Amino acid sequence: QSALTQPSSVSGSPGQSITVSCTGTSSDVGGYNFVSWFQQHPGEAPKLIISDVTKRPSGISNRFSGSKSDNTASLTISGLQAEDEADYFCCSYTGSNTWVFGGGTKLTVL
Amino acid sequence: QVQLQQWGAGLVRPSETLSLTCAVSGGTFSGYFWTWIRQPPGKGLEWMGEVNPSGASNYNPSLKSRVTMSLDTSKNHFSLKLSSMTAADTAVYYCARGLRGPTWGPGTLVVVSS
Numbered sequence: 001q002s003a004l005t006q007p008s009s010v011s012g013s014p015g016q017s018i019t020v021s022c023t024g025t026s027s028d029v030g031g032y033n034f035v036s037w038f039q040q041h042p043g044e045a046p047k048l049i050i051s052d053v054t055k056r057p058s059g060i061s062n063r064f065s066g067s068k069s070d071n072t073a074s075l076t077i078s079g080l081q082a083e084d085e086a087d088y089f090c091c092s093y094t095g096s097n098t099w100v101f102g103g104g105t106k107l108t109v110l
Numbered sequence: 111q112v113q114l115q116q117w118g119a120g121l122v123r124p125s126e127t128l129s130l131t132c133a134v135s136g137g138t139f140s141g142y143f144w145t146w147i148r149q150p151p152g153k154g155l156e157w158m159g160e161v162n163p164s165g166a167s168n169y170n171p172s173l174k175s176r177v178t179m180s181l182d183t184s185k186n187h188f189s190l191k192l193s194s195m196t197a198a199d200t201a202v203y204y205c206a207r208g209l210r211g212p213t214w215g216p217g218t219l220v221v222v223s224s
Contacts, residue, residue, distance in 0.1 A: 001171055003154070036209050038155070045204060046147075046155065048212040057212045089155050091209055097168040099145075099157040099209050 004029065004090055004102035011108040017078040020105045022090030023071060028100055030071035034093035037066060037075045040104075041086045050075060077107070085109040112137030114215035116205050118190075122222050128192040132205030132215055135186065143208040144188040146179060148201040149217075156201075157209070161188055195222045 005023040012018040022029065022037075029035055035053045038046035048057055050066035053073060063078045073092070077084055090102040118130035132144070146158040159169035159179050167179045178191040192199060200222045207213040 034210065045214045045217050047214075048210075051210045091155070091157065093209075098170060099160075101147075101155045101157060104154040 001094065001096075001098060001100055004092060004100055006088075006090060006102035006105045008103070009106045009108065011110055012077075012080045013110045014080050014082065016080050017076060018080060018107065020075045020077075020088050020090075020107070022073040022075070022092075022102045024073075024092055024100070025071055028071075028092040028094040029068065029073050031095055032093045033068070035066070035068060035073040036091050037064075037073075038089045038091070039084075039086045040089065046089060080109055082109050112207065112213045114205050114207070114213060116203075116215040116218050118203075118218055118220070120219055120221065122195045122199075122220060123224050124196055124222055126195055128190070128195055128199070128203075128220055130190045130203055130205070130218060130220075131187050132189070133185070133187050134207070137213075139183060139186040142211075144179075144181065145206045145208055146190045147204045147206060147209075148199075149204070150198075150201045158190070158192075158203075160208070197222050 033053050037050035039049050040046040049064045053068045054066045065076045067074050088105045116132040141163050143160045145160040161179045176193045181188045202217040204217045205215040
């Protein structure tokens with residue numbers, strides 16, 4: 001069970017859009033529409049921002065959106081704000097009744 | 111609104127067994143996957159395993175020989191036991207109501223040290 005691959009860091013200026021990728025295989029990301037994204041600020045528990053590839057939980061800004069193509073899922077944040085600076089983690093169901101996380105991406109708002 | 115409260119020993123000696131409990135309040139206990147995730151200091155998240163609505167468990171293959179998860183439906187609790195603890199198991203341990211929903215516990219820092 002290998003971790004999903006995420007860039008270690010991304011950055012953008014306020015108002016811009018950024019995309020975080022999450023690459024797996026046909027046995028996880030590519031095989032199921034069960035990809036979630038979590039935002040984590042320092043010292044806090046992770047917060048779900050996207051589930052089932054594209055669904056936003058109640059209360060999550062529509063600036064956050066998810067998508068998937070083949071074995072890669074993506075999180076896009078539009079209209080970057082200072083408060084978006086955080087770590088972002090993807091995870092996917094693997095089909096063996098297990099889940100796997102990505103290594104995480106640190107977003108810096110310049 | 112569903113809330114999770116977790117507790118357990120914050121300091122565990124090497125080779126001993128970690129025990130953590132997560133209590134569910136404000137919502138339905140049955141019908142959900144109850145999950146444990148951990149995060150070593152400064153590192154990423156690791157799915158440890160889950161207990162499904164029928165009470166059967168699925169575990170991360172890397173931990174399978176050391177981990178036990180269970181439900182106590184009478185108390186709306188679910189529990190984690192991790193045996194043969196080493197320094198590599200030092201982490202913040204989170205309980206959650208699956209990985210497709212927003213409900214997570216606050217986390218418990220567990221340090222393995224003699």
